[in-house]
Amino acid sequence: MNKILLHIEGLAVLVLSLYFYGYGEFSWLLFFVLLLAPDISMLGYLINNKIGARVYNLFHTYTIVIIVIFCGVLFENQTVLAIGLIWSAHIGMDRMFGYGLKYPTDFKDNHLNRV
Template identity: 55%
Template sequence: MNKLILQLEGLIVLLIAVYFYTQTGGSWVLFFLCLLVPDLSMLGYLKNKRWGAGIYNIGHTYIIPLLLSVFAFIASHDLLLALSLIWIAHIGMDRTIGYGLKYPSDFKDTHLQKV
């Protein structure tokens, strides 16, 4: 049940991020080109599992893109706002399909499930 709630939460975040992205008038080419960019944080696993989990989790928490969104909105920086909304959409998408924050024990160990 908890997993379902977290996946539903991810879906809602994804839909809200896409809605606000449409309001910015951003390019859909940009959206789809950048949607998987946060997954580059997996490269931390090339060093080791601990580094990998840490870097992956930094790239897959809402804190940084939400702060960037607020800053971009206040500063009227359209590109930064669009990129931060894409980042938020990515995280929501991952949560929706069951990918969560990583534990340093293994890439497949997440806060949502063992993938």
């Protein structure tokens, strides 16, 4: 049941991110270009699993995204806000599909399941 709730939570974050992105009338081209950008963090796995998990998790937690979105709103910077919304949509999409925060044991081990 907890896994299902986490998948639903991911869907909710994705839908809300898409809604606010559309409401802000940001560029959909920018959205599709940057949607998978946080996955560049997987390059940390080229060093080892421990570093890879830390870097991947840094780019796939909501904390930094919330700070980015907050800064975009606070400083009225539309580009920063758009990037934050794209980033949150990416994380929500990952969670919806079952890709969670990584454990240092193996890339496939995450807090939602073994992919």
